[in-house]
Amino acid sequence: xxxxxxxxxxxxxxxxxxxxxxxxxxxxxxxxxxxxxxxxxxxxxxxxxxxxxxxxxxxxxxxxxxxxxxxxxxxxxxxxxxxxxxxxxxxxxxxxxxxxxxxxxxxxxxxxxxxxxxxxxxxxxxxxx
Amino acid sequence: xxxxxxxxxxxxxxxxxxxxxxxxxxxxxxxxxxxxxxxxxxxxxxxxxxxxxxxxxxxxxxxxxxxxxxxxxxxxxxxxxxxxxxxxxxxxxxxxxxxxxxxxxxxxxxxxxxxxxxxxxxxxxxxxxxxxxxxxxxxxxxxxxxxxxxxxxxxxxxxxxxxxxxxxxxxxxxxxxxxxxxxxxxxxxxxxxxxxxxxxxxxxxxxxxxxxxxxxxxxxxxxxxxxxxxxxxxxxxxxxxxxxxxxxxxxxxxxxxxxxxxxxxxxxxxxxxxxxxxxxxxxxxxxxxxxxxxxxxxxxxxxxxxxxxxxxxxxxxxxxxxxxxxxxxxxxxxxxxxxxxxxxxxxxxxxxxxxxxxxxxxxxxxxxxxxxxxxxxxxxxxxxxxxxxxxxxx
Numbered sequence: 230x231x232x233x234x235x236x237x238x239x240x241x242x243x244x245x246x247x248x249x250x251x252x253x254x255x256x257x258x259x260x261x262x263x264x265x266x267x268x269x270x271x272x273x274x275x276x277x278x279x280x281x282x283x284x285x286x287x288x289x290x291x292x293x294x295x296x297x298x299x300x301x302x303x304x305x306x307x308x309x310x311x312x313x314x315x316x317x318x319x320x321x322x323x324x325x326x327x328x329x330x331x332x333x334x335x336x337x338x339x340x341x342x343x344x345x346x347x348x349x350x351x352x353x354x355x356x357x358x
Numbered sequence: 359x360x361x362x363x364x365x366x367x368x369x370x371x372x373x374x375x376x377x378x379x380x381x382x383x384x385x386x387x388x389x390x391x392x393x394x395x396x397x398x399x400x401x402x403x404x405x406x407x408x409x410x411x412x413x414x415x416x417x418x419x420x421x422x423x424x425x426x427x428x429x430x431x432x433x434x435x436x437x438x439x440x441x442x443x444x445x446x447x448x449x450x451x452x453x454x455x456x457x458x459x460x461x462x463x464x465x466x467x468x469x470x471x472x473x474x475x476x477x478x479x480x481x482x483x484x485x486x487x488x489x490x491x492x493x494x495x496x497x498x499x500x501x502x503x504x505x506x507x508x509x510x511x512x513x514x515x516x517x518x519x520x521x522x523x524x525x526x527x528x529x530x531x532x533x534x535x536x537x538x539x540x541x542x543x544x545x546x547x548x549x550x551x552x553x554x555x556x557x558x559x560x561x562x563x564x565x566x567x568x569x570x571x572x573x574x575x576x577x578x579x580x581x582x583x584x585x586x587x588x589x590x591x592x593x594x595x596x597x598x599x600x601x602x603x604x605x606x607x608x609x610x611x612x613x614x615x616x617x618x619x620x621x622x623x624x625x626x627x628x629x630x631x632x633x634x635x636x637x638x639x640x641x642x643x644x645x646x647x648x649x650x651x652x653x654x655x656x657x658x659x660x661x662x663x664x665x666x667x668x669x670x671x672x673x674x675x676x677x678x679x680x681x682x683x684x685x686x687x688x689x690x691x692x693x694x695x696x697x698x699x700x701x702x703x704x705x706x707x708x709x710x711x712x713x714x715x716x717x718x719x720x721x722x723x724x725x726x727x728x729x730x731x732x733x734x735x736x737x738x739x740x741x742x743x744x745x746x747x748x749x750x751x752x
Contacts (some may be wrong), residue, residue: 230501230504230505232501235497235498235501236498238494238497238750239494239495239497239498241746242493242494242497242743242746242747242750243487243490243491243494245600245601245742245746246487246490246739246742246743246746247484247487248600249487249596249597249600249601249742250483250484250486250487250735250738250739250742251483251484251487252596252600253480253483253592253593253596253597253738254480254481254483254484256592256596257476257477257480257483257585257589257592258480260477260585260588260589260592261477261478261480261579261581261585264582264584264585265579268582347628347632350632351470351631351632353405
């Protein structure tokens with residue numbers, strides 16, 4: 230039993246693992262920086278082009294929302310809930326840099342694309358292997 | 359006439375399993391029943407432990423000859439012999455021996471894994487790397503026990519992979535390096551993975567201060583779809599070019615993830631996550647359990663594996679937490695060291711344990727997504743470590 234060999238395998242093994250993952254850190258960080266720069270640039274471009282329209286957004290949103298509450302498809306949805314959902318969508322779009330107006334035409338409960346047993350199966354399968 | 363009757367009954371009795379049951383096989387049958395109890399009643403990783411336990415029971419039934427270990431002994435595998443003399447379990451075992459099942463399991467795992475927290479905070483990779491000291495620390499420990507228990511380098515490599523806390527990786531490496539130890543190593547790996555919520559917290563609390571456990575980490579940034587698609591391709595290329603032996607495991611993991619993130623092959627994702635995973639799990643579990651014959655399992659080496667496995671988990675947890683403390687100091691207190699323990703790749707259990715220990719300190723501290731980063735990084739790290747062990751000892 231050669232302890233020099235054993236210790237060198239241990240050290241080299243850890244070094245290789247760290248080297249591989251440090252390389253990944255560098256690449257993923259670079260990818261993240263490029264992605265952030267690119268999305269910031271897109272955001273600035275959108276802000277610049279829709280700057281004039283931004284003053285109208287609030288005006289545009291309010292009448293659109295109030296006009297359409299009565300035409301919302303689901304009669305069970307409270308008008309306050311409609312207002313909250315519309316405000317959340319508006320804020321999300323502003324965060325993405327999308328300042329164009331929008332119209333809420335229908336609010337309905339989304340049916341899950343997966344049957345409930347499929348969902349249960351996936352939850353069971355995501356337990357640790 | 360009566361003599362013929364007596365002779366026939368005597369022949370039947372002599373060829374029955376009960377007559378031919380050895381005490382060693384009796385012990386193995388009892389152990390398999392205990393493992394089934396743990397899987398069903400206690401919920402210890404039932405998806406794999408239950409088929410493993412049942413496979414163990416089947417292989418230790420006298421004269422049933424469901425599994426023929428002599429077909430797989432030696433360095434060269436004679437497929438023609440397996441076809442001529444093998445049965446169902448022998449054919450299923452080919453999936454383990456040839457290294458087919460574990461990568462397919464990784465395909466399904468990749469389809470179910472969200473690498474977003476890791477992409478958002480790439481430094482988590484380092485915590486995943488640090489926790490892999492559990493593997494190499496276990497290697498040192500195994501070789502220290504070698505004069506007593508007679509482990510070879512290849513066996514030590516296979517045993518130490520338990521420290522990666524990754525079932526498919528452990529089975530893949532053991533199948534390549536020491537397939538005769540597959541039964542005890544797989545059972546040890548999955549049992550300790552189920553015990554992560556018991557093994558880790560005392561170590562985490564012992565190595566961290568109250569203040570460190572209470573650190574609240576900042577929100578992770580949004581990860582774009584482009585990054586999620588490029589990530590699996592990048593990881594496959596970098597890891598495979600550096601450690602080619604890890605290519606199959608990492609490649610399949612990342613293929614699964616790419617299928618998921620591309621959002622254009624939903625049918626394939628659903629199949630990989632559900633039907634494929636379930637089929638492979640059954641085949642893998644039964645065939646791995648079938649290797650746990652009395653001759654392989656009831657030896658001092660198995661006791662050594664059980665002891666080393668526990669030590670490996672403990673070392674992996676400790677090294678992850680200690681590296682987390684180092685990163686906490688270097689980042690000026692922005693990183694909670696508890697997420698370091700999630701670097702052992704028991705996904706998502708280890709991340710949940712980090713969340714639980716943090717929330718014991720501060721109920722408003724939501725560390726789960728931060729801990730998922732090192733947790734999934736640990737899967738990649740253990741695959742790299744597996745590649746190193748296979749290329750050195752394979």
